[in-house]
Amino acid sequence: MSESEKFDAIIVGAGPAGAACAYTLAREGKEVLVIERGDTPGSKNVTGGRIYTYALEMLDQGLSEEAALERKVTREQVMLLGGQRAITIDFHDPSFNRDGHPPMSYTVLRAPFDEWLAGKAEEMGAMVACGIRVDGLIEKDGKITGVIAGEDEMYADVVVAADGVNSLLAQKAGLIGEIDFNTVGVGVKEVIELPASTIEERFRLTNPEEGVACMILGCTEGIHGGGFLYTNKESISLGCVFMPGEVARHKKSIQEIFQDLKMHPAVYPLIAGGETVEYSGHLVGEAGYRGIPKQIYREGFVMIGDAAGFVINTGYSVRGMDLAILSGIAAARAIVNASSPAEIGPLYMQELERIQLLPTMRATDGYFDVLQTGWLYDRMPALATAVMADLYSVDAQPPAKLSRGIREQMKAHGISVWDVIKLGFKGVKI
Amino acid sequence: MSKIVACYKWVLDESDIRINSDLSVDFSKAKGKISDYDRNAIEAAVKLAEAVGAKPVGLTFGSSKARQSLKDALSRGLEEAFWVKAEEAENADGAVTARALAAGIKAMGDVALVICAEGASDTYARQTASRIGALLDLPVVTSVLRVTVEGNTVTAVRKLDDCLETVKFELPGVISVLPEAFQPTIPGLKAVMAAGKKPVTEYDCGSLGVNLVSARKVMEVKAYAQERRNIIIEGDNAAAKVAAVVSNLKKEGVL
Ligand SMILES: Cc1cc2nc3c(=O)[nH]c(=O)nc-3n(C[C@H](O)[C@H](O)[C@H](O)COP(=O)(O)OP(=O)(O)OC[C@H]3O[C@@H](n4cnc5c(N)ncnc54)[C@H](O)[C@@H]3O)c2cc1C
Numbered sequence: 001m002s003e004s005e006k007f008d009a010i011i012v013g014a015g016p017a018g019a020a021c022a023y024t025l026a027r028e029g030k031e032v033l034v035i036e037r038g039d040t041p042g043s044k045n046v047t048g049g050r051i052y053t054y055a056l057e058m059l060d061q062g063l064s065e066e067a068a069l070e071r072k073v074t075r076e077q078v079m080l081l082g083g084q085r086a087i088t089i090d091f092h093d094p095s096f097n098r099d100g101h102p103p104m105s106y107t108v109l110r111a112p113f114d115e116w117l118a119g120k121a122e123e124m125g126a127m128v129a130c131g132i133r134v135d136g137l138i139e140k141d142g143k144i145t146g147v148i149a150g151e152d153e154m155y156a157d158v159v160v161a162a163d164g165v166n167s168l169l170a171q172k173a174g175l176i177g178e179i180d181f182n183t184v185g186v187g188v189k190e191v192i193e194l195p196a197s198t199i200e201e202r203f204r205l206t207n208p209e210e211g212v213a214c215m216i217l218g219c220t221e222g223i224h225g226g227g228f229l230y231t232n233k234e235s236i237s238l239g240c241v242f243m244p245g246e247v248a249r250h251k252k253s254i255q256e257i258f259q260d261l262k263m264h265p266a267v268y269p270l271i272a273g274g275e276t277v278e279y280s281g282h283l284v285g286e287a288g289y290r291g292i293p294k295q296i297y298r299e300g301f302v303m304i305g306d307a308a309g310f311v312i313n314t315g316y317s318v319r320g321m322d323l324a325i326l327s328g329i330a331a332a333r334a335i336v337n338a339s340s341p342a343e344i345g346p347l348y349m350q351e352l353e354r355i356q357l358l359p360t361m362r363a364t365d366g367y368f369d370v371l372q373t374g375w376l377y378d379r380m381p382a383l384a385t386a387v388m389a390d391l392y393s394v395d396a397q398p399p400a401k402l403s404r405g406i407r408e409q410m411k412a413h414g415i416s417v418w419d420v421i422k423l424g425f426k427g428v429k430i
Numbered sequence: 431m432s433k434i435v436a437c438y439k440w441v442l443d444e445s446d447i448r449i450n451s452d453l454s455v456d457f458s459k460a461k462g463k464i465s466d467y468d469r470n471a472i473e474a475a476v477k478l479a480e481a482v483g484a485k486p487v488g489l490t491f492g493s494s495k496a497r498q499s500l501k502d503a504l505s506r507g508l509e510e511a512f513w514v515k516a517e518e519a520e521n522a523d524g525a526v527t528a529r530a531l532a533a534g535i536k537a538m539g540d541v542a543l544v545i546c547a548e549g550a551s552d553t554y555a556r557q558t559a560s561r562i563g564a565l566l567d568l569p570v571v572t573s574v575l576r577v578t579v580e581g582n583t584v585t586a587v588r589k590l591d592d593c594l595e596t597v598k599f600e601l602p603g604v605i606s607v608l609p610e611a612f613q614p615t616i617p618g619l620k621a622v623m624a625a626g627k628k629p630v631t632e633y634d635c636g637s638l639g640v641n642l643v644s645a646r647k648v649m650e651v652k653a654y655a656q657e658r659r660n661i662i663i664e665g666d667n668a669a670a671k672v673a674a675v676v677s678n679l680k681k682e683g684v685l
Contacts, residue, residue: 149619154619
């Protein structure tokens, strides 16, 4: 193959990380090839359902306005389920969606979104080759010089691994090992179609632009994990994430627990009559800052997005797509500014600091410890709903003293004051 | 160099088509694709062209949506694509489609062999090859399972109900290949990359003088769903249950 056919960068994966990187590089006049194994970008990709717009705006001003998104999130909800009981906290802050500013976040479906973003990169001049799986890397003199796909080889100054969680390329480059099942969750999700007006009625939304993001605790039978629900324009994304190691020891399967969630008296009325049009499963990084591999570049090679472990799970929100986009921008800036391929990696680390990605991940590191607390996933929601049940039960008998009632319920649910203090200590470190 | 033409249709992906509860059909979420069987026709054109040193090209009659098909078709080994463009293509009947394709074939010139699939994966009307042959006054061989070309002579094996028939004809001609013939290969990276640089010719139906008026009108599209009686016969007595089954079947008029 002639030298002239060598690309400035080959990006593997057309998810948000890869597409954002390609967009930025192509805009700066670089010759970019994006290789995606799906027949179209996003065709098989899975996410929960919400993207923060600041990242799109950083990619290019105004992008979030034309993006293929669903509903702006106007209500933030947390649902605690304990048996048949449920508590829903509903938070609303108009300043999240001020006139003249892009709304803070939108619900999103990946197939249209990824296709749109990859299309933007193509408009900028990137070449996007779909339906092709990269099988390996080409290495010469200790440097990564290209990729192998089937029988074809393709060369570039730098290969960008944007191939998602459990990155095959990072493994081939020797930067990560086999997956560690304590650092990832298994997510399952259904997209359930309902008419827009039904969604607005059930979630008390005033118009088709508004939407709900809801995290659900207490729906995993005590397994470390939780559920999520996002309202799209004409569908609901409902899913659940579990730690795989605990699931293996559990008697019920993921599908069964998820089915129970769908049938829960607080959830079923929201999805009743809908039609499931998509069922999917995917891994999601759960270890936050600690989940970032020690080294995320080599000469001729950088990792971005999920491939680099850039996901934050705080329990009340998940952030992966915005970080994927930020890291794509950071890698592109490094590639553009480097005067030799050897400089790309160190520059990339600097850009990750400058774009506030690594600082953000460090700042949220403590959530991992909080979320390791086993009783958060069953006893806490059970306790909270039981206390509520006590509060709201009225009959002919004099009610028990509230403080004593709570103490008794704590005892009944096996949560000690000491447990709460320990959690508080972990919490104050956040 | 003479051409071997693969005709293909850009159809809706049937896996995206929904059936509503009132049996109306929802096409709104369906994406397009090259008809599955037409991929076999493309593969046949590429393989035969390679064997005889001809140039494999693609030809499609389609609306503006068919633009998306060109890169895909070209990544499958075709060297050039021809697109006879008309919005009417979406509701065209077999006669219109054949007229448009025949006009495209005439316009590109120097065509040795035209290859169609036996039918498109959406309508499977099995008319295109025969109609093109009639319009261009060329020999037509349908239901082709295997085919070889030597010099000017085409030898084709046709799969009929219970036998294989071998026929010969002299080029130029038209064949239609069966879905089980010429399994398509999945394009590789270089093929996908090269596709974007290959030539595409667009023909306007007006300047080709194609009559786009369909003699056939589609009045309605409705899903066909088997009606289920949903009768569950309960009880412990097998004889009584069988008797109930029989009486139900009699009531339905099937016994
Ligand atoms: C259940 C669940 C819920 C989530 N909820 C949210 C949420 O609400 N908000 C949020 O911001 N984040 C959420 N996340 C995280 C978010 O989805 C990811 O962080 C994000 O998708 C990462 O983007 P990426 O581009 O790095 O990787 P991906 O989106 O995974 O894209 C990787 C791409 O690479 C392609 N690919 C992989 N291997 C190859 C190969 N060998 N050759 C060619 N192509 C290849 C894939 O097909 C894919 O298109 C969630 C994740 C899960 C699983």
